[in-house]
Amino acid sequence: MQKKPRRTAICIEWNKKYLLLHSSFPWSASGERLSPQNIQYFGLIVPACMLLLGLTLQACWMVLREQRFLLWIAAGYFLPSVALAAQSLMDNAQLARWSMLAGTFYLMGSWALAHGMAKRQGGRAFGALALAIGVTCMAAMAYYTLVDEQLWIRTLWLNSSICLLYALGLPSVLRSPNAKDPFERALRWSYVSIVGLALLRPILVLNWVPGDQLERLTASRFWFLLLAITLLLGLWFMVVLLACTFRDVMRVFDDERNRDPLTRLSNRRRFFEAATRCLQMSRLQPWTILLCDIDHFKKINDRWGHAMGDKVLQQFAEVLESSVRSGDLVGRLGGDEFVLLLNRCDPESAQLVYQRVRKWLQEQPMLPAGQCITTSFGAAAIDSAHALPQAMEQADTALYRAKQAGRDCMHTMGDGLSATLRFTPSSPAPPIPLPPSAGWH
Numbered sequence: 001m002q003k004k005p006r007r008t009a010i011c012i013e014w015n016k017k018y019l020l021l022h023s024s025f026p027w028s029a030s031g032e033r034l035s036p037q038n039i040q041y042f043g044l045i046v047p048a049c050m051l052l053l054g055l056t057l058q059a060c061w062m063v064l065r066e067q068r069f070l071l072w073i074a075a076g077y078f079l080p081s082v083a084l085a086a087q088s089l090m091d092n093a094q095l096a097r098w099s100m101l102a103g104t105f106y107l108m109g110s111w112a113l114a115h116g117m118a119k120r121q122g123g124r125a126f127g128a129l130a131l132a133i134g135v136t137c138m139a140a141m142a143y144y145t146l147v148d149e150q151l152w153i154r155t156l157w158l159n160s161s162i163c164l165l166y167a168l169g170l171p172s173v174l175r176s177p178n179a180k181d182p183f184e185r186a187l188r189w190s191y192v193s194i195v196g197l198a199l200l201r202p203i204l205v206l207n208w209v210p211g212d213q214l215e216r217l218t219a220s221r222f223w224f225l226l227l228a229i230t231l232l233l234g235l236w237f238m239v240v241l242l243a244c245t246f247r248d249v250m251r252v253f254d255d256e257r258n259r260d261p262l263t264r265l266s267n268r269r270r271f272f273e274a275a276t277r278c279l280q281m282s283r284l285q286p287w288t289i290l291l292c293d294i295d296h297f298k299k300i301n302d303r304w305g306h307a308m309g310d311k312v313l314q315q316f317a318e319v320l321e322s323s324v325r326s327g328d329l330v331g332r333l334g335g336d337e338f339v340l341l342l343n344r345c346d347p348e349s350a351q352l353v354y355q356r357v358r359k360w361l362q363e364q365p366m367l368p369a370g371q372c373i374t375t376s377f378g379a380a381a382i383d384s385a386h387a388l389p390q391a392m393e394q395a396d397t398a399l400y401r402a403k404q405a406g407r408d409c410m411h412t413m414g415d416g417l418s419a420t421l422r423f424t425p426s427s428p429a430p431p432i433p434l435p436p437s438a439g440w441h
């Protein structure tokens with residue numbers, strides 16, 4: 001007689017604890033008990049989902065060709081999904097016959113995932129060691145196929161090897177440079193969970209699955225629970241991975257849009273956006289805009305070539321960045337013209353930045369045969385974001401005056417002030433008074 005469908009939860013008992021598996025499994029919605037085949041077909045849902053996840057990653061790689069690690073991670077989904085599908089359809093006798101082939105797929109998939117993750121972090125997943133683990137595992141499985149009919153010992157070998165292969169990606173994953181980024185942290189811990197699950201799997205199979213269910217493991221409740229966990233973890237891992245990948249790609253786009261490719265300083269657009277934001281924070285006032293231009297830069301290009309000119313621009317950008325406080329803004333407007341927004345700094349204190357830059361340029365000559373470059377600075381005070389265009393004009397006029405005054409000097413304008421300052425090598429540049437939290441680059 002057909003039993004009534006159970007409406008209560010099915011539990012797995014372990015150490016007197018009960019784990020909810022499914023509210024009606026293995027009963028169909030109409031109350032029929034699912035046959036072992038049906039249960040097996042039901043088990044195909046998980047490999048099918050993993051296949052789809054792999055396809056999604058491959059599609060992402062086709063859009064983001066630079067991100068080659070996506071292909072490896074896609075393989076990390078594809079290969080085990082094939083083995084899992086086959087495994088879900090087989091009984092233990094068939095599994096024993098095909099264990100070597102299924103094992104190869106699992107092992108290759110595990111290493112592909114580890115390699116993809118290591119590649120993403122610019123590391124490596126020790127290919128030679130992975131090969132050694134794979135060959136040892138295969139040899140052990142072949143040996144136990146001959147001497148021991150039981151599947152569990154091969155399962156143990158396979159799962160331990162899978163765990164080791166996943167672990168090969170861990171050094172690179174744990175060495176991630178963006179350790180504080182929440183997305184990176186989520187990705188790192190998801191990967192660690194995958195390694196942990198691979199480690200737990202054989203232990204759980206041996207300790208948790210009742211003897212009668214071991215006979216037909218792939219139709220057991222334990223197997224379905226394991227599949228569900230694997231799928232959820234795989235899904236979660238992919239979501240986090242794609243979020244990180246798109247975030248990285250957007251950062252690259254953002255950089256290309258907003259940074260000067262030669263000096264890596266903010267370009268005109270980003271500088272003005274950032275300056276507008278700074279000028280809205282009253283705690284940062286007073287502010288000073290500084291425009292600076294390398295003197296006779298054209299002659300450097302003409303005499304030593306554009307490559308040398310580019311090098312000088314890059315080094316000069318570094319000098320500017322290291323001469324201001326961490327909250328100050330530095331940008332390249334174009335050619336040999338740079339702009340700075342100094343927070344908590346009036347034009348008088350801004351002279352110290354000029355002195356510091358000038359001293360640096362003198363002490364570390366950038367040109368061949370020890371020749372130094374010189375620069376001209378134009379400074380103007382600014383008191384709000386609205387005043388930015390006028391302050392820029394004023395600083396530009398000041399820069400023009402500095403050029404007219406014979407270059408290698410700084411001209412300051414604003415509040416009826418118009419003064420030229422020339423560098424005096426004997427006077428050491430005193431440091432700018434720092435706010436309590438700020439520090440030098």
Ligand SMILES: Nc1nc2c(ncn2[C@@H]2O[C@H](COP(=O)(O)OP(=O)(O)OP(=O)(O)O)[C@@H](O)[C@H]2O)c(=O)[nH]1
Nearest residue numbers: 293294295296297298299301306309310334335336
């Ligand atoms: N190497 C290099 N040269 C650049 C770059 N951008 C602009 N230039 C050159 O920089 C030179 C700027 O020259 P000018 O604006 O006349 O200024 P200058 O020669 O420094 O003269 P003053 O500003 O009057 O002292 C031009 O010859 C540009 O071709 C660049 O990215 N790399």
